[in-house]
Amino acid sequence: KNEVEQSPQNLTAQEGEFITINCSYSVGISALHWLQQHPGGGIVSLFMLSSGKKKHGRLIATINIQEKHSSLHITASHPRDSAVYICAVGPNTGNQFYFGTGTSLTVIP
Amino acid sequence: DAGITQSPRHKVTETGTPVTLRCHQTENHRYMYWYRQDPGHGLRLIHYSYGVKDTDKGEVSDGYSVSRSKTEDFLLTLESATSSQTSVYFCAISETTFGEQYFGPGTRLTVT
Numbered sequence: 001k002n003e004v005e006q007s008p009q010n011l012t013a014q015e016g017e018f019i020t021i022n023c024s025y026s027v028g029i030s031a032l033h034w035l036q037q038h039p040g041g042g043i044v045s046l047f048m049l050s051s052g053k054k055k056h057g058r059l060i061a062t063i064n065i066q067e068k069h070s071s072l073h074i075t076a077s078h079p080r081d082s083a084v085y086i087c088a089v090g091p092n093t094g095n096q097f098y099f100g101t102g103t104s105l106t107v108i109p
Numbered sequence: 110d111a112g113i114t115q116s117p118r119h120k121v122t123e124t125g126t127p128v129t130l131r132c133h134q135t136e137n138h139r140y141m142y143w144y145r146q147d148p149g150h151g152l153r154l155i156h157y158s159y160g161v162k163d164t165d166k167g168e169v170s171d172g173y174s175v176s177r178s179k180t181e182d183f184l185l186t187l188e189s190a191t192s193s194q195t196s197v198y199f200c201a202i203s204e205t206t207f208g209e210q211y212f213g214p215g216t217r218l219t220v221t
Contacts, residue, residue, distance in 0.1 A: 031207040043152075043199060043212040086151065090207025095159070096167060097207070101151040 003027050006087050006100035013107050019074040021103045023087035026068065034061050034072050035086040037102070043086070046072070077107045112136055115200050115213040122220055128187040130216050132200030134180075140203045141183040142210070143167075143175060145196040152199065158183055159206075190220040 007022045023032070034046040047054050047061040049070065054061050058077075063070040074081055087100040112135030122128050132141060143155040144167075154167030156175040164175050172194060174186045187194055200213040 033210065035210075035212075042214045043201075045209050045211065048209050088152075088210075095157065095165065095206060096154050097152075097210075099152040101149065 002101075003091075003098040004087055004089055004100040006085075006103050008103060009101070010104045011106070013077050013105070015078060015107055015109050017077050017107075019077050019081075019105065019107075021072045021085050021087075021105070023070040023072070023100055024068060025070075025087075025089045025098070027089065027098065028092040029065075029068075029089045030092045031090040032063055032070050033088040033090070033097075034070075035088060037084045037086060039083070041083075046085075074105075079107045079109050082106050113200065113202055113211055113213045115198075115216050117216060118214065119217045120219070122190050122218070124191060124220055125189050128190050128218065130185045130198055130200075130218070132183040132185070132213055134183075134202045136202060136204075136211070137180060138202040138204050138211075139180075140206065140208075141177065142201040142203075143173075143183065143185045144199045144201065145169065145194075146199060146215075147196050155185065155198075187218075190218075192220050194218065195220045 004025045032049045037043045049063045058075045060073040084102040084104050086102045088097045114133050116131045142157045144152045153169045155173050158164045158177040176184045198216045201210040203210045
Protein backbone atom coordinates (compact mmCIF):
# COMPACT_ATOMS: atom_id res chain seq x y z
CA LYS A 1 0.00 0.00 0.00
CA ASN A 2 1.48 3.32 -1.06
CA GLU A 3 0.26 6.29 0.89
CA VAL A 4 1.49 8.72 -1.78
CA GLU A 5 0.86 8.34 -5.50
CA GLN A 6 2.34 10.59 -8.15
CA SER A 7 1.36 10.99 -11.77
CA PRO A 8 2.62 10.86 -14.34
CA GLN A 9 5.70 8.73 -13.67
CA ASN A 10 7.47 10.16 -16.70
CA LEU A 11 6.83 13.35 -18.61
CA THR A 12 8.45 14.83 -21.69
CA ALA A 13 7.66 18.40 -22.68
CA GLN A 14 8.80 20.96 -25.21
CA GLU A 15 10.51 24.06 -23.91
CA GLY A 16 7.93 26.69 -23.02
CA GLU A 17 5.11 24.30 -22.21
CA PHE A 18 3.04 24.48 -19.04
CA ILE A 19 3.61 21.39 -16.91
CA THR A 20 1.53 19.82 -14.17
CA ILE A 21 2.63 17.03 -11.84
CA ASN A 22 0.07 15.49 -9.51
CA CYS A 23 0.29 14.00 -6.03
CA SER A 24 -2.51 12.15 -4.27
CA TYR A 25 -2.25 10.86 -0.73
CA SER A 26 -4.37 8.71 1.52
CA VAL A 27 -3.49 9.92 5.02
CA GLY A 28 -4.32 13.01 7.02
CA ILE A 29 -1.38 15.34 6.82
CA SER A 30 0.32 18.08 8.74
CA ALA A 31 2.43 19.17 5.76
CA LEU A 32 3.19 18.28 2.15
CA HIS A 33 6.53 18.87 0.47
CA TRP A 34 7.71 19.04 -3.11
CA LEU A 35 11.34 18.09 -3.72
CA GLN A 36 13.53 18.32 -6.80
CA GLN A 37 16.38 16.00 -7.75
CA HIS A 38 18.53 16.69 -10.78
CA PRO A 39 20.20 13.75 -12.55
CA GLY A 40 23.11 12.56 -10.46
CA GLY A 41 22.46 15.36 -8.03
CA GLY A 42 21.25 16.01 -4.60
CA ILE A 43 17.73 16.65 -3.40
CA VAL A 44 16.41 20.13 -2.69
CA SER A 45 13.17 21.25 -1.13
CA LEU A 46 10.96 23.38 -3.38
CA PHE A 47 7.84 23.91 -1.30
CA MET A 48 6.25 23.05 2.01
CA LEU A 49 2.46 23.36 2.06
CA SER A 50 -0.30 22.81 4.56
CA SER A 51 -3.01 24.71 2.69
CA GLY A 52 -3.65 26.89 -0.34
CA LYS A 53 -1.01 27.81 -2.85
CA LYS A 54 2.61 28.91 -3.01
CA LYS A 55 4.61 30.43 -5.85
CA HIS A 56 8.33 30.69 -6.40
CA GLY A 57 9.41 32.06 -9.73
CA ARG A 58 7.94 29.84 -12.44
CA LEU A 59 6.91 27.14 -9.97
CA ILE A 60 3.51 27.00 -8.32
CA ALA A 61 2.32 24.42 -5.79
CA THR A 62 -1.27 23.95 -4.73
CA ILE A 63 -2.95 21.69 -2.25
CA ASN A 64 -6.57 20.65 -1.72
CA ILE A 65 -6.83 19.17 1.76
CA GLN A 66 -10.40 17.90 1.30
CA GLU A 67 -9.51 16.04 -1.88
CA LYS A 68 -6.08 14.95 -0.56
CA HIS A 69 -4.40 16.17 -3.67
CA SER A 70 -1.54 18.50 -4.56
CA SER A 71 -0.22 19.75 -7.87
CA LEU A 72 3.10 21.21 -8.91
CA HIS A 73 2.95 23.49 -11.92
CA ILE A 74 5.86 24.76 -13.98
CA THR A 75 5.15 27.67 -16.28
CA ALA A 76 7.29 28.37 -19.37
CA SER A 77 9.29 25.18 -18.87
CA HIS A 78 13.01 25.19 -19.60
CA PRO A 79 15.52 22.37 -20.14
CA ARG A 80 17.07 23.16 -16.75
CA ASP A 81 13.76 22.08 -15.18
CA SER A 82 14.58 18.51 -16.25
CA ALA A 83 14.70 16.59 -12.99
CA VAL A 84 12.80 14.16 -10.82
CA TYR A 85 10.09 15.79 -8.73
CA ILE A 86 9.15 14.05 -5.51
CA CYS A 87 6.08 14.54 -3.36
CA ALA A 88 6.41 13.85 0.37
CA VAL A 89 3.75 14.04 3.07
CA GLY A 90 4.15 14.39 6.80
CA PRO A 91 1.17 12.61 8.35
CA ASN A 92 -0.71 14.03 11.30
CA THR A 93 0.09 10.86 13.27
CA GLY A 94 3.52 9.28 13.47
CA ASN A 95 6.99 10.66 12.82
CA GLN A 96 7.84 9.51 9.31
CA PHE A 97 7.39 11.12 5.94
CA TYR A 98 5.74 9.16 3.17
CA PHE A 99 7.34 9.66 -0.23
CA GLY A 100 6.03 9.27 -3.74
CA THR A 101 8.25 7.46 -6.24
CA GLY A 102 8.80 10.63 -8.20
CA THR A 103 7.97 12.09 -11.60
CA SER A 104 10.82 12.22 -14.09
CA LEU A 105 10.53 15.35 -16.22
CA THR A 106 12.49 15.96 -19.40
CA VAL A 107 12.16 19.32 -21.14
CA ILE A 108 13.36 19.31 -24.74
CA PRO A 109 14.78 22.51 -26.26
CA ASP B 110 22.62 26.08 1.43
CA ALA B 111 22.21 24.16 4.67
CA GLY B 112 25.48 22.87 6.07
CA ILE B 113 25.14 19.14 5.73
CA THR B 114 27.83 16.79 4.51
CA GLN B 115 28.12 13.07 4.08
CA SER B 116 31.19 10.86 4.06
CA PRO B 117 32.30 8.94 2.21
CA ARG B 118 30.61 9.99 -1.02
CA HIS B 119 31.37 6.70 -2.73
CA LYS B 120 32.26 3.33 -1.29
CA VAL B 121 32.72 -0.16 -2.63
CA THR B 122 32.82 -2.92 -0.06
CA GLU B 123 32.57 -6.68 0.12
CA THR B 124 29.67 -8.74 1.42
CA GLY B 125 29.96 -9.38 5.13
CA THR B 126 32.07 -6.34 6.03
CA PRO B 127 30.82 -3.62 8.37
CA VAL B 128 30.39 -0.16 6.91
CA THR B 129 29.79 3.18 8.61
CA LEU B 130 28.44 6.25 6.86
CA ARG B 131 28.68 9.65 8.49
CA CYS B 132 26.33 12.60 8.31
CA HIS B 133 27.52 15.92 9.70
CA GLN B 134 25.49 19.12 10.07
CA THR B 135 26.38 22.64 11.13
CA GLU B 136 22.78 23.88 11.43
CA ASN B 137 22.04 22.61 14.95
CA HIS B 138 18.82 21.00 13.70
CA ARG B 139 17.13 18.60 16.06
CA TYR B 140 15.98 15.97 13.56
CA MET B 141 18.27 13.85 11.42
CA TYR B 142 17.28 11.10 9.00
CA TRP B 143 18.90 8.35 6.98
CA TYR B 144 17.17 7.32 3.75
CA ARG B 145 18.02 4.95 0.98
CA GLN B 146 16.99 5.57 -2.61
CA ASP B 147 16.50 2.73 -5.04
CA PRO B 148 14.95 2.69 -8.52
CA GLY B 149 11.21 2.07 -8.34
CA HIS B 150 11.03 2.62 -4.59
CA GLY B 151 11.73 6.27 -4.07
CA LEU B 152 13.12 7.40 -0.74
CA ARG B 153 12.70 5.02 2.16
CA LEU B 154 13.44 5.84 5.77
CA ILE B 155 16.03 3.67 7.51
CA HIS B 156 16.37 5.39 10.89
CA TYR B 157 15.87 8.82 12.29
CA SER B 158 16.93 10.80 15.33
CA TYR B 159 14.95 13.37 17.29
CA GLY B 160 17.79 14.37 19.59
CA VAL B 161 21.13 13.30 20.97
CA LYS B 162 20.94 9.60 21.83
CA ASP B 163 17.27 9.54 20.72
CA THR B 164 16.71 7.40 17.65
CA ASP B 165 13.94 5.30 16.14
CA LYS B 166 13.49 2.83 13.33
CA GLY B 167 12.10 3.53 9.90
CA GLU B 168 10.43 1.20 7.45
CA VAL B 169 13.65 -0.50 6.23
CA SER B 170 15.78 -0.66 9.37
CA ASP B 171 16.76 -4.36 9.29
CA GLY B 172 20.53 -4.75 8.95
CA TYR B 173 21.22 -1.13 9.93
CA SER B 174 22.03 0.59 13.19
CA VAL B 175 22.56 4.26 14.02
CA SER B 176 24.13 6.39 16.68
CA ARG B 177 23.96 10.06 17.57
CA SER B 178 26.30 11.03 20.37
CA LYS B 179 26.30 14.74 19.51
CA THR B 180 23.90 17.07 17.75
CA GLU B 181 25.97 17.46 14.62
CA ASP B 182 26.76 13.83 13.79
CA PHE B 183 24.49 10.94 12.84
CA LEU B 184 26.19 7.65 11.96
CA LEU B 185 24.67 4.82 9.96
CA THR B 186 26.26 1.38 10.31
CA LEU B 187 25.67 -1.63 8.14
CA GLU B 188 26.57 -4.36 10.53
CA SER B 189 27.37 -6.95 7.86
CA ALA B 190 26.88 -5.54 4.38
CA THR B 191 24.82 -7.49 1.84
CA SER B 192 24.31 -6.95 -1.87
CA SER B 193 20.73 -5.84 -1.19
CA GLN B 194 22.16 -2.84 0.63
CA THR B 195 23.73 -1.51 -2.55
CA SER B 196 22.00 1.84 -2.84
CA VAL B 197 22.34 5.58 -2.64
CA TYR B 198 22.08 6.79 0.95
CA PHE B 199 20.88 10.28 1.82
CA CYS B 200 21.02 12.03 5.12
CA ALA B 201 18.56 14.82 5.86
CA ILE B 202 18.00 17.31 8.65
CA SER B 203 15.06 19.40 9.79
CA GLU B 204 14.27 21.76 12.64
CA THR B 205 10.81 20.35 13.31
CA THR B 206 9.09 16.98 12.82
CA PHE B 207 7.65 17.69 9.39
CA GLY B 208 9.42 20.91 8.64
CA GLU B 209 11.53 21.60 5.59
CA GLN B 210 14.14 18.92 5.09
CA TYR B 211 17.66 19.66 3.89
CA PHE B 212 19.41 16.77 2.22
CA GLY B 213 23.05 15.85 2.09
CA PRO B 214 24.75 15.12 -1.25
CA GLY B 215 24.32 11.35 -0.90
CA THR B 216 26.63 8.36 -0.58
CA ARG B 217 26.73 5.75 -3.32
CA LEU B 218 27.43 2.38 -1.72
CA THR B 219 28.17 -0.74 -3.72
CA VAL B 220 28.36 -4.10 -1.97
CA THR B 221 30.06 -6.76 -4.09
